[in-house]
Amino acid sequence: MKIVHIIPGSGGSFYCGNCLRDSKYVKALKDLGHEVIKVPMYLPLFDDAHDLNDVPVFYGAVNLYLKQRYPIFRHMPAFVEHALDSKGILQFAAQKAGSTRAKGLEEMTVSMLLGEEGQQKEELERMVDWLVNEAKPDVVHLSNALLLGLTRRIKQKLDIPVVCSLQDEDVWVDVMTDKFRSEVWDLMGERGKEVDAFISVSDFYAGEIRKKMTIRDDQMYTVHIGVDAADYFPENITLKEPMIGFLSRLCEENGLAVLVDAFIILKQDNKFSEVKLKLTGGSTGDDIHFIKNQKTKLSKAGLEKMVIWADEFEGEERQKFFDTVRVISVPVLNGEAFGLYQLEAMASGIPMVQPSLGAFPEVIGLSGGGLIYSPNEPASLAKALGSVILDSTKLQELSTASLAGVQEHFDIHVQAKKMVKVYEHAVKVRRQKSEIDNNLSGGI
Numbered sequence: 001m002k003i004v005h006i007i008p009g010s011g012g013s014f015y016c017g018n019c020l021r022d023s024k025y026v027k028a029l030k031d032l033g034h035e036v037i038k039v040p041m042y043l044p045l046f047d048d049a050h051d052l053n054d055v056p057v058f059y060g061a062v063n064l065y066l067k068q069r070y071p072i073f074r075h076m077p078a079f080v081e082h083a084l085d086s087k088g089i090l091q092f093a094a095q096k097a098g099s100t101r102a103k104g105l106e107e108m109t110v111s112m113l114l115g116e117e118g119q120q121k122e123e124l125e126r127m128v129d130w131l132v133n134e135a136k137p138d139v140v141h142l143s144n145a146l147l148l149g150l151t152r153r154i155k156q157k158l159d160i161p162v163v164c165s166l167q168d169e170d171v172w173v174d175v176m177t178d179k180f181r182s183e184v185w186d187l188m189g190e191r192g193k194e195v196d197a198f199i200s201v202s203d204f205y206a207g208e209i210r211k212k213m214t215i216r217d218d219q220m221y222t223v224h225i226g227v228d229a230a231d232y233f234p235e236n237i238t239l240k241e242p243m244i245g246f247l248s249r250l251c252e253e254n255g256l257a258v259l260v261d262a263f264i265i266l267k268q269d270n271k272f273s274e275v276k277l278k279l280t281g282g283s284t285g286d287d288i289h290f291i292k293n294q295k296t297k298l299s300k301a302g303l304e305k306m307v308i309w310a311d312e313f314e315g316e317e318r319q320k321f322f323d324t325v326r327v328i329s330v331p332v333l334n335g336e337a338f339g340l341y342q343l344e345a346m347a348s349g350i351p352m353v354q355p356s357l358g359a360f361p362e363v364i365g366l367s368g369g370g371l372i373y374s375p376n377e378p379a380s381l382a383k384a385l386g387s388v389i390l391d392s393t394k395l396q397e398l399s400t401a402s403l404a405g406v407q408e409h410f411d412i413h414v415q416a417k418k419m420v421k422v423y424e425h426a427v428k429v430r431r432q433k434s435e436i437d438n439n440l441s442g443g444i
Helices: 017-031 061-069 071-075 078-084 087-094 106-113 121-135 145-158 169-173 178-192 203-209 256-266 285-300 316-324 340-347 360-367 378-386 392-409 412-443
Strands: 002-008 035-041 139-142 162-166 197-200 220-222 243-247 276-280 307-310 352-355 370-373
Touching: 002 017, 002 121, 002 145, 017 035, 017 340, 017 412, 035 121, 106 145, 106 178, 121 145, 139 145, 139 412, 145 162, 145 169, 145 178, 162 203, 162 412, 169 178, 169 203, 197 203, 197 412, 203 220, 203 360, 243 256, 243 316, 243 340, 256 276, 256 285, 256 378, 276 316, 316 340, 340 352, 340 360, 340 392, 352 360, 352 378, 360 370, 360 392, 370 378, 370 392
Parallel strands: 002 035, 002 139, 139 162, 162 197, 197 220, 243 276, 276 307, 352 370
Antiparallel strands: none
């Protein structure tokens, strides 16, 4: 089967779980013998493995923004558009404030969901023409529901099924003003009627998204995120120094302040005098002031020397991070649909300590690889971290459970086979429908 994955890139400026999720699935699907093409939108892909000479970045973020905000830019010469879509310009843009948040981009979000009726209709036609003439897929997989505006033209021009992943759309949409929030959810619900299958990353999120969008029972599937345990190299957790880790974008929404405050509370007990904190995951311009505030808090508490801020987080540097921490906590303020960092940590034999929010109980409950605490406040987190960080027996038990749980419940190749079954069913139903339509047309 030939599959195209359309993936919004992050430019590599921060740990993008959705980008990594898609990249891991692409690799797993290839391992199963399928031909898969990653097609980036807006910015280059997270792992920077994508070659712009092979597949262009469609809907380049700089071009998109300028054309939406300033009509004069809709008539730029082709060579200027090409320059603005260059890898260097897009990666520079990814580091700037506002590149990955909804505030200020509400009208563009609506326009994108309008598809062929929106301001980006020419770029939509360019993408669809490329799919027809170059990619020629059997199925197109959209990374999230904010891309649903692509669906109609893809199906009209290629007559193939479109599948859409569901993960944390609410994080983007629900920060908008009431007017735009309602309009965006309505548009996603309307455009979602044309999708052949939705794939939620957790049972929790499947339930949550159906409160926002009308999705038929025959459209909805749950396929958990997965990892390949062979990609990770667990160290003996009891031989590591006592260090707590954080792996995600270093921002307020991901609960970094909760962890910092919990660490300060923990360090008030001399029993934890040797415990350190290691933070990584990258950031954007929006996060500079917030991070500065966290460093100030730590400095006032006299703990700046007990905290390591690791700038690099990709490839070997992420493995080095896993080699040095005993537990990881990413106390996302409102929870989230999954959190790939959980699987990466547990596949490295590192337990998670997570709030009882979102899909965290589902993932840790299935794997057995961590602790759940409530409420999501610094004192509760400090207590949970304190109960395990120095307990070698408990750490070893959770580490062993982490490894076994990932292999049993979140193996990427097992999950990829489930996804292929969704594709195959969608293709079968689509072909049957096309045959019926053709027969009806021939009989008229």
